[in-house]
Amino acid sequence: METGGKQAEGRGVRWGDVLLSAIAAVSWALVGMAGTAALGLHLLGADAVGSLGPMTAAVVALGVGGSVTPSGDVSAFGLEGAEATTAIDIAPLGVGLAGAVLLAYFFLRSLRAAGVVITPAELAARAGAVIVLFVAMLGGLAWAGHDIITIDGDQLGIDKGIGEGIDQLPDDITDKLPDGLGDVGGLLPDRLGDLAQAKAAVGFTVDTGPTLLGGAVWVIGVLLIALLASRRTPLPRGWDAVHRVVRPAASGLVAVALVAVLAGLAAALYAMIGDAHPQRIAGAALLGAPNGVWLGVPIGLFVPWDGEATGELAKLLPDPLDDLLTGAGGSGNEAVTLGRLAELDSRVWLLGVAAALMILFAGVLTAVRTPYLRGRTGALKFAGQCAVMLGAVTALALPLMVWLTGVSADASLSVLGFDAFGAGIELHGQLGMAFLLGAAWGAGAGAVGALLAVASGAAGGRVAPLALGEGAHGVAPPAGGTAGGSRAPVPGPYSPGDPYRPANPDTNPYLRPPRDVSGAPTVVGPVAPPPPSRPKPRPPRSSGNGDWPPPPPPPPPPPPPGGRGR
Numbered sequence: 001m002e003t004g005g006k007q008a009e010g011r012g013v014r015w016g017d018v019l020l021s022a023i024a025a026v027s028w029a030l031v032g033m034a035g036t037a038a039l040g041l042h043l044l045g046a047d048a049v050g051s052l053g054p055m056t057a058a059v060v061a062l063g064v065g066g067s068v069t070p071s072g073d074v075s076a077f078g079l080e081g082a083e084a085t086t087a088i089d090i091a092p093l094g095v096g097l098a099g100a101v102l103l104a105y106f107f108l109r110s111l112r113a114a115g116v117v118i119t120p121a122e123l124a125a126r127a128g129a130v131i132v133l134f135v136a137m138l139g140g141l142a143w144a145g146h147d148i149i150t151i152d153g154d155q156l157g158i159d160k161g162i163g164e165g166i167d168q169l170p171d172d173i174t175d176k177l178p179d180g181l182g183d184v185g186g187l188l189p190d191r192l193g194d195l196a197q198a199k200a201a202v203g204f205t206v207d208t209g210p211t212l213l214g215g216a217v218w219v220i221g222v223l224l225i226a227l228l229a230s231r232r233t234p235l236p237r238g239w240d241a242v243h244r245v246v247r248p249a250a251s252g253l254v255a256v257a258l259v260a261v262l263a264g265l266a267a268a269l270y271a272m273i274g275d276a277h278p279q280r281i282a283g284a285a286l287l288g289a290p291n292g293v294w295l296g297v298p299i300g301l302f303v304p305w306d307g308e309a310t311g312e313l314a315k316l317l318p319d320p321l322d323d324l325l326t327g328a329g330g331s332g333n334e335a336v337t338l339g340r341l342a343e344l345d346s347r348v349w350l351l352g353v354a355a356a357l358m359i360l361f362a363g364v365l366t367a368v369r370t371p372y373l374r375g376r377t378g379a380l381k382f383a384g385q386c387a388v389m390l391g392a393v394t395a396l397a398l399p400l401m402v403w404l405t406g407v408s409a410d411a412s413l414s415v416l417g418f419d420a421f422g423a424g425i426e427l428h429g430q431l432g433m434a435f436l437l438g439a440a441w442g443a444g445a446g447a448v449g450a451l452l453a454v455a456s457g458a459a460g461g462r463v464a465p466l467a468l469g470e471g472a473h474g475v476a477p478p479a480g481g482t483a484g485g486s487r488a489p490v491p492g493p494y495s496p497g498d499p500y501r502p503a504n505p506d507t508n509p510y511l512r513p514p515r516d517v518s519g520a521p522t523v524v525g526p527v528a529p530p531p532p533s534r535p536k537p538r539p540p541r542s543s544g545n546g547d548w549p550p551p552p553p554p555p556p557p558p559p560p561p562g563g564r565g566r
Contacts, residue, residue: 013125017110021110025130026137028106030137032101033064034057035098036094036098038052040284040286040287041283044279044284064096064138064218066210066215067214068206091404093288093291093405094289094290096290103134104230107127108233117236127223131223134219135212135216135219138212141211229247229253231369231464231467232464243467244370247467248467249392251369252365252369253390256362257401259358260294261294268281268289292318294405297355297401298434299338299341301356301437301438305427306428307324307336307428308333308426309424320345324336336427356441362390363442363448363449364452366449367453368460369462370467371460373460383446383448383450386450387446387447389446394438394441394445396435398438399435402429407427
């Protein structure tokens with residue numbers, strides 16, 4: 001492992017692999033966004049009044065933060081100045097989310113294939129290739145995203161028989177006409193004939209400069225969020241704090257945000273049952289389900305909004321938001337809060353409950369994915385750590401969600417200086433309050449979620465290996481020790497992790513002794529092995545007859561006779 005990590009750090013950037021991975025990531029992202037946009041527009045019936053290709057390119061540009069300028073011109077009665085102007089600032093987040101998920105998946109997959117560790121140069125090269133290629137492809141979409149729809153009055157057939165129809169009017173009706181209209185059989189039919197020959201041109205154009213800038217900011221943001229939320233993607237050496245501190249909270253918050261979008265799609269599927277136009281609901285859900293869901297989450301967390309709606313566009317807002325914005329005559333900004341919406345419909349309080357449960361679930365995920373040293377780190381200290389982590393991440397995520405779901409749309413048709421039609425929507429949240437409330441909700445959910453995880457024994461149960469230090473530098477931590485000082489020990493055969501429940505001999509066969517062996521302990525401690533025996537020295541061989549061992553020495557000779565009596 002150590003040798004592999006050094007080789008990964010010492011090798012250069014493989015530009016062929018970098019380019020191929022960038023092409024795959026950008027291609028799949030654009031295909032996903034274009035498919036989502038085209039299917040949504042088709043289900044809404046937009047292709048019946050215009051070309052689907054340019055409209056798809058324009059919606060993809062809007063989905064990545066681009067800008068589209070619709071325009072129109074109506075010339076009637078031989079006069080100029082009848083002009084329709086429209087301004088739209090709304091992003092179909094369903095299209096952007098589809099591209100973001102695919103782009104993040106293939107980008108992170110290329111990083112995991114790079115090795116156990118990744119150098120800053122290779123990380124910058126891979127991210128830079130994706131950014132440059134995506135912006136270049138977005139420039140092509142900006143070139144293709146323009147179309148003009150022309151309505152020709154000659155094809156309507158209303159000019160035929162105008163004179164005859166007017167001439168056949170009864171005299172009692174023509175006599176009552178004002179004198180200013182002139183001859184009914186002459187001037188009025190001529191003017192109606194001019195109206196019948198009028199042409200109306202309505203088109204849209206993707207603004208190249210703002211679209212490229214918005215696309216660059218979008219792809220950079222997607223890659224940054226993907227790196228912070230992916231718990232199994234290697235990072236350069238020295239970024240260990242990101243693994244332990246940032247990624248558990250970021251991954252938990254991203255997970256609950258995606259689950260909320262899935263819940264919104266499920267609600268749309270339920271609404272399709274029994275509806276007269278289910279395809280319209282499906283098309284709106286594909287394009288704007290994240291818009292509605294991520295608008296409801298800040299409102300449920302008590303983030304105040306300011307809104308205004310007039311004209312036909314107010315009918316596009318969900319109930320009771322449309323009643324609130326148009327209830328007071330539709331004039332002036334209205335404060336949109338959870339309490340005011342609940343005054344119109346008490347069921348809105350369920351939105352606050354759902355948002356609170358969602359952020360609490362993010363706190364539990366943060367605690368489960370954060371390293372926790374049981375028996376050494378106190379529960380209160382661990383809860384404080386999770387509160388700080390999730391509070392910081394939520395303080396940045398909630399204003400981002402509020403900014404993405406802001407709506408600004410205005411449409412007006414003025415003829416000869418007289419306002420004939422007007423409609424508009426303005427809905428924007430307060431970013432400062434979103435920051436403060438995000439920090440408060442994140443800290444509270446992080447602390448409560450950590451205490452719940454500790455009480456249930458799930459704290460630190462789903463920690464990624466990189467957060468424990470395993471594989472971060474190509475070396476696994478020692479068995480039975482800690483991975484990086486105060487971090488949790490690495491589970492293994494000689495250092496098992498803490499069980500979630502007490503051991504039970506009835507369910508664990510390894511805790512039951514065999515039938516012919518007593519379960520009573522036979523020794524009080526480990527038995528030390530005997531010391532190694534040393535061989536005895538062998539005496540030298542006898543030089544006599546070669547017998548081994550040698551015979552004993554002969555007894556001494558007897559004393560001479562009479563020697564004792566002297």
